[in-house]
Amino acid sequence: MEEVFAYPAKWWNEAVIVWLVVAVVIYAVTAVPGLYFIMKYRFKPGEREIGDHERHGHWGLEALWTIVPTIIVLVLATYSFAVFKKQRTVPEGALTLKVTGFMWGWQVEYLDDEGNTVKTVVTSYNPTSYEAPEDQKIVVPAGKPIKVLLTSMDVIHAFYVMPAKIVEDAVPGRITYLWFQINKPGEYWVFCREFCGTGHSHMFAKLKVVPPEQFTAWLKGGTDLAKKTADKNI
Numbered sequence: 001m002e003e004v005f006a007y008p009a010k011w012w013n014e015a016v017i018v019w020l021v022v023a024v025v026i027y028a029v030t031a032v033p034g035l036y037f038i039m040k041y042r043f044k045p046g047e048r049e050i051g052d053h054e055r056h057g058h059w060g061l062e063a064l065w066t067i068v069p070t071i072i073v074l075v076l077a078t079y080s081f082a083v084f085k086k087q088r089t090v091p092e093g094a095l096t097l098k099v100t101g102f103m104w105g106w107q108v109e110y111l112d113d114e115g116n117t118v119k120t121v122v123t124s125y126n127p128t129s130y131e132a133p134e135d136q137k138i139v140v141p142a143g144k145p146i147k148v149l150l151t152s153m154d155v156i157h158a159f160y161v162m163p164a165k166i167v168e169d170a171v172p173g174r175i176t177y178l179w180f181q182i183n184k185p186g187e188y189w190v191f192c193r194e195f196c197g198t199g200h201s202h203m204f205a206k207l208k209v210v211p212p213e214q215f216t217a218w219l220k221g222g223t224d225l226a227k228k229t230a231d232k233n234i
């Protein structure tokens with residue numbers, strides 16, 4: 001069985017396939033006969049002129065093309081709502097981060113079970129490079145659900161966790177949330193995805209996904225994550 005890379009990315013990818021297949025099939029069963037009928041019933045001089053427009057209804061056909069699309073719409077709506085529900089329901093045992101956007105960076109607070117901040121990472125604006133210093137990387141454990149509480153200090157930003165394909169607005173004076181889980185350790189991008197000013201295009205951060213033991217060590221104050229990571233060569 002193929003290992004799942006990230007949630008909710010997995011469900012989006014599936015949803016795209018489902019919608020694409022339905023759309024292509026509907027296109028085929030409507031457009032292809034459509035083209036055929038355009039040719040078959042096109043106007044020919046002397047044919048079907050005045051008084052020659054009798055219409056015959058067909059109840060079976062009418063019922064078919066009312067019932068079948070209704071079923072398709074209901075199935076897609078139910079399926080899509082189930083995906084939406086999964087994407088909005090944070091799994092048990094999630095690690096909680098409080099992320100505050102500002103022009104132009106992110107302040108990431110790691111909260112314990114009581115909601116106290118145990119560690120803070122602040123990313124900064126870097127107009128000249130796409131590298132991030134080690135102490136500005138947002139470190140999270142692999143294979144664990146991460147809940148992100150979002151807000152903003154100034155204007156509306158949006159926290160986009162690219163590998164997990166999830167985004168949510170960070171609005172001043174309000175707390176929004178999202179959750180994600182990435183199973184494969186590595187370094188990934190987080191972007192601001194709401195145009196928030198001249199520094200917007202550089203409002204990115206590196207998300208560093210590490211094995212859970214390494215994460216625990218890092219959270220306990222170990223600032224030697226860079227060294228450990230290099231030693232283990234991941």
Ligand SMILES: [Cu+2]
Binds near residue numbers: 101104156192
């Ligand atoms: Cu922003």
